[in-house]
Structure formats: structure tokens, C-alpha cells
Amino acid sequence: MNRSISISEFDYPLPEERIAKFPLAERSASKLLVWQGGRISERRFADLGDVLPAGQLLVFNNTKVIRARIIMHKPSGARVEVFCLEPQEPADYERAFAVTGSCTWSCIVGNLKKWKDGPVEIRFTLDGHEERLQAWRIGDGGREQTVRFKWTAPMTFGQLLEYLGRIPIPPYLNRESEEVDNTRYQTVYSKFEGSVAAPTAGLHFTPELIASMQARGFAFEEVTLHVGAGTFLPVKTDDATQHPMHTEHFEIRRSTIEQLAEKWGAITAVGTTSVRTLESLTALAWRIRTCGDPQTDRVIGQWELYDIPTDFKGSDALATLLDYMDNMGFDRLKAATQIMITPLGYEFRIVRNIVTNFHQPKSTLLLLVSAYVGDAWHDIYDYALSHDFRFLSYGDSSVLIR
Numbered sequence: 001m002n003r004s005i006s007i008s009e010f011d012y013p014l015p016e017e018r019i020a021k022f023p024l025a026e027r028s029a030s031k032l033l034v035w036q037g038g039r040i041s042e043r044r045f046a047d048l049g050d051v052l053p054a055g056q057l058l059v060f061n062n063t064k065v066i067r068a069r070i071i072m073h074k075p076s077g078a079r080v081e082v083f084c085l086e087p088q089e090p091a092d093y094e095r096a097f098a099v100t101g102s103c104t105w106s107c108i109v110g111n112l113k114k115w116k117d118g119p120v121e122i123r124f125t126l127d128g129h130e131e132r133l134q135a136w137r138i139g140d141g142g143r144e145q146t147v148r149f150k151w152t153a154p155m156t157f158g159q160l161l162e163y164l165g166r167i168p169i170p171p172y173l174n175r176e177s178e179e180v181d182n183t184r185y186q187t188v189y190s191k192f193e194g195s196v197a198a199p200t201a202g203l204h205f206t207p208e209l210i211a212s213m214q215a216r217g218f219a220f221e222e223v224t225l226h227v228g229a230g231t232f233l234p235v236k237t238d239d240a241t242q243h244p245m246h247t248e249h250f251e252i253r254r255s256t257i258e259q260l261a262e263k264w265g266a267i268t269a270v271g272t273t274s275v276r277t278l279e280s281l282t283a284l285a286w287r288i289r290t291c292g293d294p295q296t297d298r299v300i301g302q303w304e305l306y307d308i309p310t311d312f313k314g315s316d317a318l319a320t321l322l323d324y325m326d327n328m329g330f331d332r333l334k335a336a337t338q339i340m341i342t343p344l345g346y347e348f349r350i351v352r353n354i355v356t357n358f359h360q361p362k363s364t365l366l367l368l369v370s371a372y373v374g375d376a377w378h379d380i381y382d383y384a385l386s387h388d389f390r391f392l393s394y395g396d397s398s399v400l401i402r
Contacts, residue, residue, distance in 0.1 A: 004053040005240035010370065011361045012381050020232055021173055022391035023184040028206050031389055031396040038376060039266060040383050045204040045397050049213040052353065052399065057263035058213075059256075061199040061273045062222040064190035066097075066158075067165025069177075072120040072135060080120045081110030082135055082147060083168060084161070085196060085229055093194040093226065093249070097158030104138070106149040108229065126153050133286050158193060168196050168229075170393050172360070185393075194226030194249070201271030201356045202370065212359040221259050225250035225277045225337075235362050243336045243364065245302045250277045252326050253332045258279070260350065261318040268353040268399075272365050278350040282308060287318035287325045298335035305339055306346065314349035341368040348372065354400045358391040372400055 024030055028046040036051075043051060052058075060114045066082040089104040094240040096103055119134040123207060131153035134375030151160060167181045175187075189210075194312040210220060230246025237243050260267060269275040280300045287294040297394070323334065354372055358381065359365035370377045380398065383389075389396045 003241070005342055005344065005367070007235045007238060007240040007243075010240070010363075010366050010377075012378075012385075014385075014391060015061040018385065018389075018391045019172060020392060020396075021175060022180065022393035023203065023394045026206075027184075027188075027204050028209050030204050033380065033384055033389060033396070033398040035175070035373060035376065035380055035398060036401040039288045040379060042387060046209060048209070049216050050401065052218070052268060052401070054352065055217055055219075055263075056266050056268045057219045057221060058268045058270055058355075059260075059261060059274045059278060060189055060202055060205075060222045060270050061225050061227075061277065062187070062189050062191045063195040063199060063224050063226050063273075064193045065167060065186055065195045065198050065227075066193045066309060068155070068168045068196045069166040069168070070122065070133070070135075070161070070164055072133070074114060074120055075118070078114040079111060080115050080382050082120070083110065083196070083229070084147075084165075085144060088146060093192075094242070097193055100154070100156055102148065102150045103157050104146060104148045106144050108143065109145050112145070119274070124153075124164060126155070126163075129153075132192060133164065141142055146188070155235075169187060171199065172392060173394075187253050189222065189320070191222075192224050193224075193226075196229050197227040197231050198393065199225075199227060199271040199273045201274075203394070203398060204397050205270075219259065219263065221256045223252045223256060223274060223277045225273045225289045225399075227238065227273055231365070234360065235301065235364060235367075239354055240342065240364075240367060241340075241344070243340070245340045245364065247336050247338050248273070249334070249336045250280065251332055251334045252277065252281070254322070254330065257318055257321050257325070257333075258345055261315065261322060261363065264315045264318060264350070265352060268355060269351045270355045272354075272356055272359075272368050275341070275351050275354060275368065276337055279341065279348065280318040280335065280339055281321060282312070282314060282349045283339070284333065284335060285311060285324075286322040288320050289316075294324075294335070300335065300337040300339050302338045302340045306344070310347060312349075317349060340364060341371045343367065343370045343374065346371040352402065355397060356400065357393065357395055357397055358389060360392065369400070372402075
């Protein structure tokens with residue numbers, strides 16, 4: 001990249017009182033800002049079916065937030081918080097949650113200075129028996145530590161997290177997780193465990209709203225992208241292009257790609273994680289078109305999508321993927337993405353419309369919004385601030401329609 005982005009141009013004043021600390025009693029009762037071709041109006045989220053063009057295919061991220069925060073203690077009594085980020089051994093999420101006895105994860109450790117060596121542990125009772133979970137640091141990885149867990153209870157690691165862990169609500173809420181977060185910091189369609197943050201645009205949907213939209217001709221498909229803690233990292237470099245994007249793993253079924261191909265031009269992504277997943281498909285397809293295979297690592301680079309010719313349309317990408325999967329006999333694709341969508345001339349090739357919440361100042365998510373609406377993000381956020389919209393994860397929503 002030869003150009004730069006001054007992150008100071010993507011700052012705005014966000015008073016603490018505008019950050020929604022708790023969810024509304026009813027999911028779909030949140031406010032909905034509608035941006036359509038430069039015009040701004042205001043509705044309720046329950047009206048989404050009245051706002052979107054008819055016949056849209058909405059794409060959800062069906063990842064499920066894990067109870068990733070475990071409070072443990074040193075023998076001295078010192079409290080240490082271990083925040084599980086990503087499995088290392090086994091490295092696959094499904095196997096990592098199914099393993100018994102021991103496993104290794106990449107973690108963020110709170111109060112790290114108190115954990116120099118030796119194990120930390122938590123003792124608990126299960127079916128009348130005293131059990132123990134212990135953890136050891138393996139080396140010193142800086143911000144992210146490699147942690148080895150061992151436990152005595154006849155439980156999988158997924159069951160152990162469900163039993164002992166806490167939902168990792170966003171740090172900007174400045175509070176401990178509460179009972180309400182166990183259900184409301186999950187989408188109603190969450191299925192596959194692996195995220196440490198919710199795909200929050202989907203928190204507004206209810207089964208009733210989905211059913212009513214389906215009855216009106218809207219279609220729904222799902223992808224899976226496991227959201228990492230990097231989603232909360234602010235851009236700390238003056239030039240946003242120097243910000244290293246985190247890696248997030250995703251999976252998509254062939255049947256979903258087939259529906260995307262049929263509905264190309266009428267695809268609404270619910271949330272920035274769905275946007276990142278769908279747009280990353282173009283990079284995989286371009287690798288197939290140019291190299292014959294998407295390569296073994298299947299990690300989409302931060303700027304890879306900017307190098308793809310503009311005449312390679314999203315419809316071309318989806319057709320390429322379908323042919324490749326048919327030839328290989330694949331029913332799903334697994335890959336990972338580091339893409340950074342910015343207003344540096346990014347071309348959306350799969351996504352037509354976006355449903356998204358209001359994001360933090362100086363964030364990569366705000367850059368993504370700007371890539372879609374241009375400088376109109378100022379008007380959108382000014383309107384939201386002056387019309388009592390609630391911000392961030394538990395806040396209100398917007399739908400961006402070109």
C-alpha cells in the first residue's frame with residue numbers, strides 16, 4: 001500500500017453515558033438508523049423488513065461466544081484471570097472443546113505480574129467430588145501467553161468452560177458480567193462455539209422477527225467466523241494502514257455459496273464479521289482462478305483484496321468457488337482472514353447492504369463503515385449522537401443501503 005490513512009480523521013466524541021451498558025428488555029425494540037443513498041431516517045429494528053429492499057438474502061454469523069474468562073488463584077491466594085483466545089493443542093476449535101484431561105490455548109492473562117512460575121488453579125465440586133483445574137504458562141509470549149490446562153473432572157474442555165467460565169463482555173462496558181449477559185450477549189441463532197466477542201449486529205434479531213421476514217420473502221443464510229479479542233483493539237498508529245490486523249477463522253457451506261450466487265446483488269450482511277467473511281471469499285476465488293488452488297494455509301492477507309482486478313466480480317468469485325468445490329468434492333470451505341476494509345478504494349464485491357451497530361472511535365470497524373458510505377459516516381454518527389442512539393455492543397443499530 002502506497003497510501004496512508006490518518007486515524008485522527010476517524011475520531012468522534014463518544015460520551016460515557018452514550019455507551020449502552022446493558023441490553024434493552026426486548027431485542028428488536030432498539031432504534032434503527034436508516035442510511036439510504038445519503039438520506040437518513042429513523043425506525044425501530046422490528047421494522048427492518050419494511051426498510052430493506054424486497055427479496056434480500058440476509059447473512060448471519062452463527063458463532064457462539066464461549067465463557068472464555070476463568071478466575072484462578074496462585075497458592076498464595078493471588079487472583080489471576082485467564083482469558084482463552086484461541087486453541088493451540090488441539091488447534092481445531094471443535095476438537096479443542098471436545099478434548100478431556102488437558103489442552104493448550106493462547107490466552108491473555110490478567111495480573112500477569114503475580115504469575116511468575118508454577119501453576120494457578122481453581123478448585124470446584126462436581127457430583128459431590130472435589131475437582132481441580134490447573135494452568136501453567138509455557139514461555140513468555142508478551143501480550144498473548146501460551147497456557148497449558150490440566151483438569152481432574154470427567155468433563156470436556158467445553159463443558160469445563162461452561163461450568164467455570166464467565167462470558168467475556170467488552171472491556172468498554174466497565175463492569176463485571178452478570179446473569180443477563182449469559183443469554184443476551186448471544187444471538188438467538190448462535191450455534192458453534194469459538195468467539196470471545198459477540199457478532200453484535202445480530203443481537204437485535206428475535207425468532208419472531210426472522211419468521212415474519214421469511215414470510216415476506218426474505219431469505220437467511222449463515223456463515224461462521226469466530227470473533228477474536230483483536231476486534232476490540234484500537235488503532236494505535238497514526239497511519240491506520242500500519243495497524244496489524246488480527247486473524248479470524250471462518251467456515252462456509254457450499255449450499256450457502258450457492259444461495260449467495262443466486263442472490264448476488266441482493267445480499268445484506270448482518271454485522272461486520274459477516275462482511276469480512278463474505279468479502280474474503282473473493283480472495284479465495286482469485287487464488288483458484290490464478291493458481292488453481294486457494295493454497296494450503298488459506299489465510300487471507302490484510303491487503304490481498306486490493307490487488308484483485310476490478311473486473312473480477314463477486315458473481316465470478318462465487319461461480320469459481322462452486323466449480324472448485326464440486327471438482328474437489330467439498331461441502332464446505334474453511335479459511336482465515338486478516339482483511340482490513342478501509343476507504344482506500346475498497347470495492348465491495350459480495351455485500352450489497354450492511355446491518356451494523358455504532359462502533360468505537362478510531363476503530364477498524366469504523367474504517368469499514370467509511371469504506372461503504374464514504375464521508376457520510378460523519379453525518380450518520382452525528383445524527384445518532386444528536387438523536388439519543390445508544391452506542392457499541394448493546395447499543396442501537398443501523399442499516400446501510402446503497
